[in-house]
Amino acid sequence: MEEFLRIAEITIPLLMQGLVVTIEISVLAIIFSIIVGFLICCMCLSKNKLVEAIARVYIKIFRCTPFMVQVYLAYYGLPSLGLKVSAFWIGVAVMSAYNAAYIAVIFESGIRSIPKGQSEAAAAIGMGYFKTLFRILLPQTVGVIIPPLTGQFLQTVKDTSILSIITVTELTMMTKKAIGVTFAPLFVYLLAGALYWVINIGIEMVTKKIEKKNKLLSI
């Protein structure tokens, strides 16, 4: 027992450092991926066939290859293209690009779930594209897209662990560091797992609250 306490004493400060980076990356990636995902969703809904095709290809490529391979490609590929940034920002970039593909699909299915007559009616009374989007379509999709969006955010937090392979000092990387000091791999990994678990349960609870609030508002 004392042994575990000693290990925990060394481990927890390191894990907390990693946790902060994990949360930073997750938040940045979520914000960027919502923006990019929204743009791609708009491209998918576009009447121009070429624009739509580009968006579809983007989604297909990012959804049909493993995230880990994308991370490797970005880590080795971006610097050779002349983009010299830290591993942290490469992580954020690849994470946002990957998540955007999923979020675009979520947005798209949400918007497509609204009857077409509504956007036609909006056009008939002279509303522009963006006005229709922001005043008619998006407010109604909120209820539909929040559950899948939550799932995607949870996935984002979990996926940050993969960035440890490109030396981003997030939670998993710091776990390895702590193991290097304490030589107690199983215990430290379990601790790290518990931390991830706590974050995810937290996100789930928050979004459940938002969902409930949203339901009350719509009645």
Next chain:
Amino acid sequence: MGTVEVIFQYMPLLLKGLRYTILVSIEAIIIALCIGMLLTVVRMGGNSLPSRIVKTIANVYISFVRGTPVLVQIYIIYQALAVIGPNLSSFTSGVIALSLNSGGFMAEIMRGGITAIPKGQIEAGYAIGMSKRQIWTRIILPQVFRVVMPQLTSEFINVIKVSPMLSVVAVVELTRTAQRLVNSTYITIPFYITIAIIYFIVCALLEELVKWQKRRMLAK
């Protein structure tokens, strides 16, 4: 020698890696199916104290599997198995890690499928004197499988996309093979692009299968 030729020269090795990726994924998905079924049956159990305890354990397990990164789970299983049975190969521990992970997701998929079955059918089963086991094997499971088949295939795609993470515990699947080749040939990006294309082909084909299954299900 040009890069393309080098890649073609090593293609047989990459394809061997792909074979291991698919092998790991198929083994994992089959075990995961059993775990998922077990969890589902447990979670639909009665209200007696023992079954409530088992139910809680199942729920905590599913929550943990869904709430922690696969990479961390792979490390945990790898280290835990090293304590329990030091002679297991990394391939075996990889399969175990993936199937324990996928099993949790499988249980959720099946629960979704079961809620699609009207409760009246189960009651009718009891009314004509079927036992609990008969109800499971003759009424619930056949229908659930038909409904969740597309989702099971997408879970299989997920497992394939997760399998590169096994390279961190030295399972020589496609990604690990590529890493080794990168280390020995100093050609980095072309190899990663090649394996990305290979993964893309496999996953895109499976996605078409999912679409076909969905269409067939709707047609029925």
